[in-house]
Amino acid sequence: MATSSSVNPAIGKALDKLGLLRDIDLVLHLPLRYEDDTRIVPIAEVRDGQVAQIEATVISNEVQQRPKRQLVVVVEDTSGSCQLRFLHFYPSQQKTMAPGKRLRIQGEVRGGFWGKQMVHPQLRKVEAPLPVALTPVYPTSKGLPQAYLRRMIVMALHRVRLRETLPDGVWQTIGPPPILAQPRAQAQPLWWPLDRALQFLHHPQPDVAIQTLEDHSHPAWQRLKVEELLAQQLSQWRVRQLREQFTAPVLKPVRKRGELALHEQLLGLIAFELTKAQRRVVTEIADDIARDVPMHRLLQGDVGSGKTVVAALAACIAIDSGWQCALMAPTEILAEQHFRKLSDWLCPLLVARGKQVAWLAGTQKKKQREHMLDMVRSGEAALVVGTHAVIQEHVEFDHLGLVIIDEQHRFGVEQRLSLRDRQRSKGANAQQASTGAVLEPHMLMMSATPIPRTLAMTYYADLSVSTIDELPPGRTPVVTRLIVDSRREELIERLKHQVTQGRQAYWVCPLIEESEALDLSNATATYEDLQEAMPHIPMGLLHSRMPAAQKQEVMARFSSGELGILVATTVIEVGVDVPNASLMVVEHAERFGLSQLHQLRGRVGRGSAQSACILLYSTGESGHLSDTAKDRLSAMAQTNDGFEIARRDLEIRGPGEFMGARQSGAALLRFADLETDQHLLEWARELAPIMLKDHPHLAEEHMQRWLGGRWDYLKA
Numbered sequence: 001m002a003t004s005s006s007v008n009p010a011i012g013k014a015l016d017k018l019g020l021l022r023d024i025d026l027v028l029h030l031p032l033r034y035e036d037d038t039r040i041v042p043i044a045e046v047r048d049g050q051v052a053q054i055e056a057t058v059i060s061n062e063v064q065q066r067p068k069r070q071l072v073v074v075v076e077d078t079s080g081s082c083q084l085r086f087l088h089f090y091p092s093q094q095k096t097m098a099p100g101k102r103l104r105i106q107g108e109v110r111g112g113f114w115g116k117q118m119v120h121p122q123l124r125k126v127e128a129p130l131p132v133a134l135t136p137v138y139p140t141s142k143g144l145p146q147a148y149l150r151r152m153i154v155m156a157l158h159r160v161r162l163r164e165t166l167p168d169g170v171w172q173t174i175g176p177p178p179i180l181a182q183p184r185a186q187a188q189p190l191w192w193p194l195d196r197a198l199q200f201l202h203h204p205q206p207d208v209a210i211q212t213l214e215d216h217s218h219p220a221w222q223r224l225k226v227e228e229l230l231a232q233q234l235s236q237w238r239v240r241q242l243r244e245q246f247t248a249p250v251l252k253p254v255r256k257r258g259e260l261a262l263h264e265q266l267l268g269l270i271a272f273e274l275t276k277a278q279r280r281v282v283t284e285i286a287d288d289i290a291r292d293v294p295m296h297r298l299l300q301g302d303v304g305s306g307k308t309v310v311a312a313l314a315a316c317i318a319i320d321s322g323w324q325c326a327l328m329a330p331t332e333i334l335a336e337q338h339f340r341k342l343s344d345w346l347c348p349l350l351v352a353r354g355k356q357v358a359w360l361a362g363t364q365k366k367k368q369r370e371h372m373l374d375m376v377r378s379g380e381a382a383l384v385v386g387t388h389a390v391i392q393e394h395v396e397f398d399h400l401g402l403v404i405i406d407e408q409h410r411f412g413v414e415q416r417l418s419l420r421d422r423q424r425s426k427g428a429n430a431q432q433a434s435t436g437a438v439l440e441p442h443m444l445m446m447s448a449t450p451i452p453r454t455l456a457m458t459y460y461a462d463l464s465v466s467t468i469d470e471l472p473p474g475r476t477p478v479v480t481r482l483i484v485d486s487r488r489e490e491l492i493e494r495l496k497h498q499v500t501q502g503r504q505a506y507w508v509c510p511l512i513e514e515s516e517a518l519d520l521s522n523a524t525a526t527y528e529d530l531q532e533a534m535p536h537i538p539m540g541l542l543h544s545r546m547p548a549a550q551k552q553e554v555m556a557r558f559s560s561g562e563l564g565i566l567v568a569t570t571v572i573e574v575g576v577d578v579p580n581a582s583l584m585v586v587e588h589a590e591r592f593g594l595s596q597l598h599q600l601r602g603r604v605g606r607g608s609a610q611s612a613c614i615l616l617y618s619t620g621e622s623g624h625l626s627d628t629a630k631d632r633l634s635a636m637a638q639t640n641d642g643f644e645i646a647r648r649d650l651e652i653r654g655p656g657e658f659m660g661a662r663q664s665g666a667a668l669l670r671f672a673d674l675e676t677d678q679h680l681l682e683w684a685r686e687l688a689p690i691m692l693k694d695h696p697h698l699a700e701e702h703m704q705r706w707l708g709g710r711w712d713y714l715k716a
């Protein structure tokens with residue numbers, strides 16, 4: 001039933017906004033809390049702040065003018081009296097509440113100077129039978145009155161047919177849901193049939209421990225959470241299955257006799273040995289792309305763990321198999337850095353095979369861009385590195401086999417999807433012509449923001465994950481210090497000393513222009529101040545509004561060691577790699593997010609020198625830090641481990657914010673909580689693929705029930 005079509009426009013709008021389009025949506029719209037109208041409470045027993053229902057007789061009824069025109073009614077039962085106040089009222093209400101009338105009254109009771117009082121209580125007929133269940137209070141929206149919504153839900157509950165979608169006998173296969181392993185807190189069955197659980201949650205019996213409903217620990221709630229998590233896992237697995245129906249090019253180098261494969265040549269060229277973790281993830285990727293099923297893999301590794309060389313090796317395998325590879329980064333600085341590094345490594349090897357590395361960025365000169373585009377089109381460019389420019393409409397690949405996206409979470413779900421769809425058709429071109437098959441390129445996404453396991457399971461269930469959980473040898477952990485801004489001068493003196501000894505430092509500021517409202521230091525002013533304080537130290541300034549060429553020049557001078565200090569905004573946050581830089585000062589550290597601070601800190605400690613990160617914080621006018629700022633800064637001081645940081649970040653911010661608005665799928669879980677319901681999530685994760693394989697109709701029905709119109713979100 002399209003509920004919103006038969007109701008007035010304001011209500012229809014509110015229903016749309018709440019996503020209540022079908023009967024089942026209404027049935028799955030569960031109460032926030034409950035009111036107990038099942039009993040009458042004597043006035044004397046009502047506590048301050050309690051929402052209670054009383055039955056009393058009107059003693060007096062008068063319109064007072066002070067402090068504002070209002071109707072004041074005094075009622076009384078055998079235990080005490082209570083005053084009712086109405087700031088807006090109709091003359092008819094005065095009649096309803098004429099002295100001597102007996103009323104049933106419900107509202108929040110406050111104890112004031114004049115004794116007990118209710119403002120705008122609800123009035124009911126005394127003859128009406130008392131409800132037998134608690135009264136639900138639903139989340140609602142402007143234009144949709146609570147009472148109306150309640151009625152709609154009651155009707156929907158009547159109409160809807162709630163068939164169980166969990167396959168019979170499933171417990172024999174994967175074991176019972178972990179709800180059953182919990183201690184039995186009450187004399188209730190632990191596993192509830194779905195329809196009973198829903199009926200109960202809308203209209204629970206008054207003898208229930210209300211706390212277990214409000215904290216969602218009641219078995220009926222647990223049942224609902226299992227259902228929700230299962231729907232989410234099913235949809236993720238389905239996306240994976242759909243993807244696996246596409247065919248991808250088999251990327252497996254054919255080694256000629258006596259010749260090393262390209263990736264082997266690269267390994268011989270780089271100055272270091274791969275870590276065990278790097279070797280493992282390279283194998284995982286190589287195994288994946290050697291299949292004709294499109295890879296969809298997330299490569300995660302802490303800052304500085306050495307993801308770039310892994311990407312380069314994957315690119316080598318693709319190129320060696322006769323396919324092009326594209327690598328995209330979210331900022332020009334990062335893309336440029338990848339371009340330089342990959343060109344250094346690969347150009348000498350590629351030139352011998354008549355191939356090139358191409359560069360594509362928005363700020364490129366037209367002539368250079370045309371030249372690059374030609375190389376990409378003709379296939380001469382075996383590797384294409386760049387920013388978003390790589391996915392522009394006019395970029396035509398000859399035979400794209402592998403797409404690598406760095407810092408994929410910065411691109412956002414929609415962009416990532418459109419990118420893949422576009423690549424899907426692009427990658428198809430060449431091969432389609434010869435074989436008739438639609439080929440989709442393999443995708444490797446890299447991230448230096450490790451995703452905690454629960455989140456990865458929930459939001460990336462359709463991704464395979466490779467983790468570099470080891471740093472290259474010889475790194476000394478970065479020492480982190482928190483220093484209050486009033487000790488700035490002292491810090492500058494120490495910095496001056498260190499830089500004179502040959503060390504290099506970053507000084508990071510939050511904004512580039514003076515903002516009166518926020519009173520943040522700006523990079524330009526800080527640059528000038530620091531220059532004044534340390535006139536003999538060569539210094540550079542880097543911010544996002546500088547022309548690209550200038551940015552590149554400053555970065556190059558810092559990389560070569562010519563500049564001692566680089567004052568920058570967060571443009572250096574991801575991926576910047578200058579191993580000699582060993583000092584990092586973050587100004588107004590209290591304003592940065594935890595992951596961002598960890599990323600910034602990751603810019604140092606990339607060489608063998610002992611590195612330090614100074615988090616300079618300011619307590620502002622209040623003289624103290626907010627609790628969350630305190631939590632973030634102390635987490636930074638306590639650990640260098642990116643996974644632990646990610647876990648704390650999740651704890652401080654909650655999953656929605658952690659993933660950011662860009663990960664719109666985050667809004668999908670309404671009832672389950674990733675922290676407390678991890679055991680249920682794991683069960684659902686195990687069940688989902690079995691259900692899709694053995695009970696596809698039930699799986700479909702289950703997803704329809706839960707996701708309905710929101711299915712679009714999941715086409716990740």
Ligand SMILES: Nc1ncnc2c1ncn2[C@@H]1O[C@H](COP(=O)(O)OP(=O)(O)OP(=O)(O)O)[C@@H](O)[C@H]1O
Binds near residue numbers: 274
């Ligand atoms: N196995 C290794 N042994 C020694 N040094 C390595 C090794 N792997 C990578 N490196 C070096 O470590 C530094 C960091 O590597 P890389 O830039 O690839 O890290 P990353 O994982 O991309 O980090 P970030 O996310 O911070 O950019 C580079 O200078 C790289 O050359």
